[in-house]
Amino acid sequence: MASAFEPSLSTSRQGMPSTGPSLADTLPNVDFGFDELRDRMAKFTAKFDAFIEQGRKRVLEERNQFRMSVAELQEDQRMKKKDVEILQLKTNTYQQTMAKEEAETREMQGAIATLTEQRDRQLAHRDGLKKQIADTQADIDARLAAQRARAQQLEAQSRFNVPELDFWVTNLCLRIEGAGQDDRLRFVYTHVDEREWEREAWFELCTAARDYDVRHCRPKLEREKVDRVLERVNETRELAVLLKGMRELFVEAMKS
Secondary structure (H helix, E strand, O other): OHHHHHHHHHHHHHHOOOOOOOHHHHOOOOOOOHHHHHHHHHHHHHHHHHHHHHHHHHHHHHHHHHHHHHHHHHHHHHHHHHHHHHHHHHHHHHHHHHHHHHHHHHHHHHHHHHHHHHHHHHHHHHHHHHHHHHHHHHHHHHHHHHHHHHHHHHHHHHHHHHHHHHHHHHHOOEEEEEOOOOOEEEEEEOOOOOOOOOOOEEEEEEOOOOOOEEEEEEOOOOHHHHHHHHHHHHHHOOHHHHHHHHHHHHHHHHHO
16 A cells, blocks of 8 residues: 555655645654564464364364264164164063963963862762771671671570480481581481482571571472471571471472
């Protein structure tokens, strides 16, 4: 600006008549400080450039840091996703295991219920068998007691009937044998057939009950006649009536 101003000033000075010192010459010389301003501008430019460079470096560092942070976040997200997948797999496995265990539990509960029902049935059956055994044992004991009482009665009666039995054995050609059972006796006669004195006739007497009963005989006799003899014997309770009556029936059957 001073360069542009000075030629104009000199030109104007040359055009003006030289009539003494001009007004411009009387003006004070003003120093605008262009050098200082230039120096300040240069320093400001340097500071501004340094600030811009620092800002650019800071932006680059922040961008790099942001990129690193984003990469780390992406890696963390990938790891989290992988962890989620692992947890989901574990959850599925756990659910499958729980479902399997629940099924096994239901199966075991069903088996336990079945076994419990079988045990209850077996216990009830066992109790029933125990009752049956107890009833059977009581019946056996009662029968044994009755048989013992009957045996004692027969034994007591036999003590008084021994002479009488000997008499009838001798006079009726009779012998007494066992019939293979404790409550049966076999009475065997001879000399009942006039044509064959050694021919035998016999009958089996059952003493299990209070009343006497004839179960088997050889030769066969009419049941009605045997029952009539038994009826007289059970009324009189005399064995001689039975022995004589049965011999008479055998003699009659031999003759016919």
